[in-house]
Amino acid sequence: MATAEEISANKQFGGWNRRYKHKSKSLGCDMTFTVYFPPAAASGKVPVLYFLSGLTCNDENFIIKSGAQRAAAARGVALVAPDTSPRGLGVEGEAESWDFGVGAGFYVNATQDKWKNWRMYEYVTEELPALLASAALGSPLDLGRASVFGHSMGGHGALVAGLRNPQKFRSISAFSPICNPCNAPWGVKAFTGYLGADRESWKAYDASELMKGFTGSSKPPVLVDTGSADKFLVEQLKPEALEAAANASGYPATVRLQEGYDHSYFFISSFVDEHIAFHADHLAK
Template sequence: MALTLVSSNRCAGGFQKVFEHDSSELKCKMKFAIYLPPKAETDKCPVFYWLSGLTCTEQNFITKAGSQLAAAEHGIIVVAPDTSPRGCNIEGEDESWDFGTGAGFYVDATEDPWKTIQAYDATALASSYSGPQLDVLIDQGRDDQFLSASQLLPDNLIAVCSENKIPVVFRLQPGYDHSYFFIYSFMNDHMKHHAKYLNA
């Protein structure tokens, strides 16, 4: 796969880069961002993948989440791909914000959509999990409009984790919504949480 460098910026002692490539699966150009901490210049570093939600490109996370300082501190590479094809000229792709261009539901468009969603749904995965001990940290904005509309169902995940004895720290954060202001506010905690295991 040939990569084209789109941008490279010095950031928190490392580099924030964006690359573009031709996707053989999606038949269009796709982009991904990668943050290389200072440690990556001399040593191997673990990788943290961020998959943004609906409508987001790779730019949303790298410009709004504030992950670079914590990634630099803990020596973690952060990869943030654009999770959706754009401009593919699929019939109806711009008719709806949540099922069109940038929708993020294109895990594998050749499979039955609901079967695919089940294979990647956190609650479904936790219900059948039998691997090593986990340590889950969840932050949820109490004033998240998708929570109040019952489109986010953290209680289902917590219940399944409880049944399967998967430890979960769930923090319902008052006053926070679904925006990157919320993500920015707790990104440091989550990067530190992952660093415990990625750097072990």
């Protein structure tokens, strides 16, 4: 049976941030993740909200910087924050740039042999939920009530995970997501490296392409916030592509541009309570 070792614990707003380490079968290395258990977890099952972080981040950035625990404690929602890529494998070139390799898994299952361990899509949609369900730490978590959100690269990951698994996630949201990675420099670089030159295969990991052709009967509602002062807005993020795809397919998506905000955790912390409320409302249904 899968096991996870607790490596730290910090009390916050009556609940607990607990960090764990485990051996990942999907990624072939040790991985860390953090769970915030709200006070309600001490007396019963609580729903789960996964947060996927962005480039250069690990599982601690959101937990330490966002201030999300206050709202999560009030609404009785557990937060689960995984790392962003395999680490310590020593693959040649894995740390040569900040937007590819270590800290930049892009939440895909790599098909190129050199990057065969970069299977973050499988990790966040299959292995980690299974670990949470099977390990002792999973006992207060109601994995049947789950939603997903994220930031930047992780916003892209959350949109893709949610749109490809509408039966697993009740709602989806994102801060500053890479909405159309097939047509953004970050996405082109990552997809070429991990998935190869066949651009048609990239569409399986592009939220705008997925939403444009969405045919599922279950449509988890989507909320996206991007800052108007985000320096990556035009070249990398392209929220207008996602909005156009939602309009074309009739997908229930709210895409907002927040005046004056940038790409940082100052932006995330300003709107994270709204996102948690959005998810908590759907998790309560």
